[in-house]
Amino acid sequence: MILYTIVPDESIFNYDNSINNSNEALSNFTTMEIKYMGEKVEVYKSNNNKYVIGRVLSTSLSAYLNPKLQPGTELD
Amino acid sequence: MNEESKVTFGKQFKSLETTEEQSAKTESVEALKEMGTTPLVTNKGNIHCLTVIGQIEGHMVLPPQNKTTKYEHVIPQLVAIEENQEIDGLLLILNTVGGDVEAGLAIAEMIASMSKPTVSLVLGGGHSIGVPMAVSTTHSFIAPSATMTIHPIRLNGMIIGVPQAYEYFDKMQERVVQFVSKNSKITREKFKELMLKTGELANDVGTVLFGEEAVKNGIIDDLGGLSEALSKLYELIKAKKDVVQNAERGTLQ
Secondary structure (H helix, E strand, C coil): EEECCCCCHHHCCCCCCHHHHCHHHHHHEEEEEECCCCCEEEEEEEECCCCEEEEEECEHHHHHHCHCCCCCCCCC | CCCHHHHEEEEEEHHHHHHHHHHHHHHHHHHHHHCCCCCCEEECCCCCEEEEEEEEEEECCCCCCCEEEEEHHHHHHHHHHHHHCCCCCEEEEEEEEEEEEHHHHHHHHHHHCCCCCCCEEEEECCCCCCCHHHCCCEEEEEECCCEEECCCCCCCCCCCCHHHHHHHCCCCCCCCHHHHHHCCCCCCCHHHHHHHCCCCCCCCCCCEEEHHHHCCCCCEEEEEHHHHHHHHHHHHHHHHHHHHHHHHHHHHH
C-alpha cells in the first residue's frame, strides 16, 4: 500500500507506544455501518449499550435534513 | 395517423406528469408533517452530495485515531448515483489530507467516467491524492482560503537501495501526474515542476498552492464557494437535459 498524504506515517500508524496505551479506549472504539430508515449510517455502541449514529454515509441530501438521522441520535 | 399518435403521446405524457406531480406533492406534505423536512427535489434537478473527509482509506484499515473516507463506501454510492434516474448530478465536497493512492485514483476515475454532471468544491484542504479527486469532476471549484499540497509520493515499509526502487517510485507518481494533466488544464511538465519544487515546504519537496494559485496554475477551474458550485452544477444539469430533449425531438420528427 502506498499512502500519498501530507500526514506523517508516525501519526497515522501510532508508532509511539506510550500514546498507544493511553489511547486504549480509542483503539477499542469500533463502528458499524447499517441501513437505518433507508439510508446508510455509521453507528457506534454508547456506554449504556445503545447504538448511536456517528455519521451519515448516504449521499442523499434529505438524509442530512432528517432529524432522526442526526449524529448523536440513539437508536431503539 | 402520424399526427394523431403524436397528439396522444403528448396527452399521455401530460397526464403522467400531473399524477407524478400530485404524488410528489402528497409525499412532500407527509414528509413535512412527519419529519419537518421537505424533499430536495427542485425543478432545477435532484442532486446528491459526497463529502470526502480526512484520509482516503483503501486496502488497509487505518488505526482508529484517523478520520477516514473508505472507498468501499464511496464506490457503490457512485454506481448508485450514476444508475439512479432520479439523480441528476453530483456535488463532491473535498477536505482531505490525502491517503491511499490506489483508492484515491479509483474514486477519481469513477467520477471522471460518470455520464452525469459533477462539480467539486475544495474547502480547507485538498492535499496529495485529493488533487486528482478534485480535478476528476466536470467542473472544479476551490475556496480562496483552501490549500492544495503537491508533493512527491513517499514509500512506506521496507525500501531496498537499488535503482529499481526509484523506478518504482517514479511509476507510481506517474499515475497521479497523468491523471491530473489529463483531467485539468495544467501540463504534465508544470505539475511535475510543482511536485519537485524545493524551498516551499520545510522538510520536503513540493508546493503549497492557495485557492487562487491553484486556479492560476490550471489545476482547478474556478475560485468560488457553495453557491457558485451549486449554480454551476444546475447549469450543467440544464444543459444536459436540453441536449437529451433536443435529441428526443429529433427522433420524433
